[in-house]
Amino acid sequence: MRIALLLSFLFFTTLSAQQLKLEGSETLKADRFLGYDTYGNLFYELESVIHKTGPLGEFVFRDYGLGPIHSVDIINPLNVLVFYQDANTVVFLDNRLNEIERINLGTQALAINVDAATNTGNNRLWVFNVDTQQLETYNYRNQRQTIVSQPTAGEVLGMSSDFNYCYLLMEDGLHAFNVYGSALWSIPTQGMNQVVHQKRNVILASEEQIYLLNREQPELIQLEVPEIRLKDLQLTQEFLYIYDGDTIYRFTLTQPK
Template structure:
């Protein structure tokens, strides 16, 4: 088969979860961000964030901030847009209007940040490059709390929700909770990207995709793409894979 596609011509059963191919939609984008709880799609094209769906069509751009490093849509009413080039976070409303900016360069205590995602309650999960530590930062009172011990190795990816944060380095993949407890730590084995849903992880390694759960002793290999997936987004009910040309949607049926 020449199509870049999971070999999901059948339903794949993994630890009681059924993954079934649903749609394949053409998408021209620099990167795919995800689908929010209202079924709006978010993607970046030419350094501009786009939102398309039932709520309408909206865009946000601030080219002077540089390239968009990441966008966190877990709360579609307060989207977290991060620009690593300028060490800045922009918070957006549901129409992609800027409602607040956090410039880590101008804080009373400078923080050199490589990732920033939503932790809820006016907080962000951030990775401090200078200390090599994961931190929770409250942008309302400009206070940070260290969550982790320093990491060895370069941070490759971060994925989070309000309760948990997963970080991938060259050596390890770790999951922390919002109280600072290390929930799991596993060898990365060459992983390149990850997507988190609760405490379940999907990780990529070249053209391979693996599922890591709290109870699995080893990563579970899922049916393979013909080449490396470009972007992942995981929710409780759906898995989205962007291959650079098409967005593939898979439904997830969890065991009762």
Template sequence: MRNLLYICLFISATIHSQESVDVALINSTDLNVDQIVSIDNFETFYYLKDNTIYKQNKNGTSINYSNYQLGEITTANTFNPLKINVFYQDFNMVVILDNRLAEIFKIDFNTIQPYKNISHVSTGFDNTLWMFNVDFQQLELYDYKTNKTRFSAVPVQSLVLDLESDFNYCWLLTENYLYQYNYFGSMISKIENTGFTEISKSNGHLILKKENTLYFKHKKKEDITPINLPKLLINQFLLTNETLYIYDLEKLHKYQLKIN
């Protein structure tokens, strides 16, 4: 009986022990942009420079979009490359672009009813956006074609730090918790935030940043594990499948994540 207890304790300690996730450097390239938006599986590169969003193909050709009348671009989301959303928080507006970066829809939250004061925007399925409504302190799934809110979450009690989504899920990072919702609006997980400030996602996996360290959360596990990286400035990071990109304001570093 005592031996069985020791075995159980050993297994429990092994399961809950925190191991690091290793990476392998693929390459580092010089880069001078204001913000990386995304890099897809075909190495199409979206970035912001001088308040303009650029789409650069692997062969080097590029197109761009700008609308200086709307102020500074707050965020851009290219998860659905046929319906790219560009958020201008100062004017409380979102512009939807097609794959040629041509305008196909404008959403002015100042003029629609009911009025929405938005701080974060991310892509939803179909014609929807995940948005955080500051006035009500709640996450909303909004259909911009019908001007209807399909879902409103229970209000949160702490500052929202980041918002990420795909067609199936949405992750809301606040100072207190990391929430995950499905596209029906049901909260499926709630994890205490121990100091994380930013997130990036791919295929349900998450990368989280705490100070100048990155952590990995597997889509099927609750554990958040540190990533074993060399010392470098992490100005920006993003995940594409199992490829981790880190931008240090001078170079873009490309790593292969070794996920078990």
């Protein structure tokens, strides 16, 4: 698949391909690789159970009654967010994967239906409201909504966020927002189904291709990917992790000569 390089408010160009340097790998039996937290703990999902393994041992969390796990946000290792889309519910876990709190968004006073949810900090969530087709920040303590985006048609293909920014991958493209409700830019895309980010760097990917994007100077850079399946991704400050279903590969970016 090729990414469509149409223009939307800003000028985007594709630079020469940038290489990935393999630094190491490890095998993993999992249905989904969720990533490493800032303490070096590995998170993964196997048979609807979340696993965390690291220096303190191995911990698990399961709740089959909520249905399949839609996403897990480990940006705050002391307050891990698990989103169950079918149950319209988020569950917060501590650093040993004990449940801290669960919030059914459909039974809140505002009763919102959500397609995606991640952690914004300060008792807030990034949520994509299915009823309005808009990205919002939602304070689950005082149950206040702040609308961030205009209505956007189509399905949510991916969402990556931190406490200040959110990147929403829709059928019509990738949209960037800040926590104050400002739309930063949009890029029409084709064939991309994953988005991850770390600070200013954003990764867009399909099963075959991967692109690097800088938030401040958004130019798309195609990355030279080894012949491995791109199943799950994580971008940290030091490494890009690619999971192919059997092995986690750890890469660093090398500047093109």
